Amino acid sequence: MLFYKDISIYYGKIFPLNPVAVKFLEEEFNGKKKILDLACGDGKYSDALLTHDRDITGVDLDKGMLEEAEKKFDKRKNIKFIFGNMLELSSVFKRERFDAVFCIGNSLVHLTSTNKIKKALRELNSVMQNNGKLVVQIINYNRILNENINFLPTIKNEDIEFIRNYHRHGNSRIIDFHTILKMPDGDIESHQELYSLTKDELIFLAEKEGFTLESVYSSFKKEEWNDQSLQSVFVFVKN
Structure with a gap:
């Protein structure tokens, strides 16, 4: 992905850590011990959610981003960053299972068709524990x-x-x-x-791949979703 290769060393200045997003994830992942940060970018959210009793894995397809993540945060035994494709998670994690996954930063829509998005959701299901939480944030394409x-x-x-x-x-x-x-x-x-994925499309695809929608918000502040929202934040549970 040339876009991220080009801006990787500036990524933290463009998109600094959002404390409201961290608080949202902490609340949704309360009690969750094994977390996957999918499309982790420079790793700042993985680091922000790290505690002594959690294992966090960041996955990204861009080596420049992973280099930034490793340089800043890969210093403790319970956090790691690995190269991987969200369309091939079952191959990347043959034995590991996660009880929480988050994919934020409008990352899912880098998959440019509903077939690819459906495939990614199927792969996510295969590496998650039952009743695991999945948080997805995208731009409001409606x-x-x-x-x-x-x-x-x-x-x-x-x-x-x-x-x-x-x-x-x-x-x-x-x-x-x-x-x-x-x-x-x-x-x-x-x-x-990018694929302009609408709210109802994502819910439909996720439900087809074994997830139940718990909530959808207009922001990480948990405001009610509406057509004028700038973004869409989804919380799913694996069946």
Whole structure:
């Protein structure tokens, strides 16, 4: 994934740790001891959820991100970061089973078809314990599609400016996620395809693969979901 390779060393400045998201995950994963951070990026959420009696594994497909995670956090025996594809989790974890999984940061929609998303959910089911919790966070694509939104708010701070554009061709469900990272020494421009997955689609696919929806929110603050939400946060339980 060239997009993440390009921005991996700046990722923490673009997307700093969100304490509200950490609190949400702590509440949902209360009592959970073996946690999988799927598409872990630079590993900051794995680290934030780590306690002495938890084992946390971060998985990502981008080696640059994993290098950042290992450099910052891979210093204790109960946290590890490994290279892996969410479409091949049953091969990556042949014996391990997790009682909690989270996939946040709009990561699931990097799979560009419902067939791939369904496959990922099936693979997740295979590596989770019964009654395990699954948290998924994505952009609210109901809003994106209904209102033909072609950009996300620019992220700007004292270090960087990160411009995020969405381009669709006609009625295609594939979005060209075009980003420009403005830096003092030059811009980094990238393109990444995303699938515009709606709320009901994800619920339908998850239920087909053995999950029951527990809750869906408009943010990690547990606000009620609505069509104008900027994001969608789902909590599923494995049957």
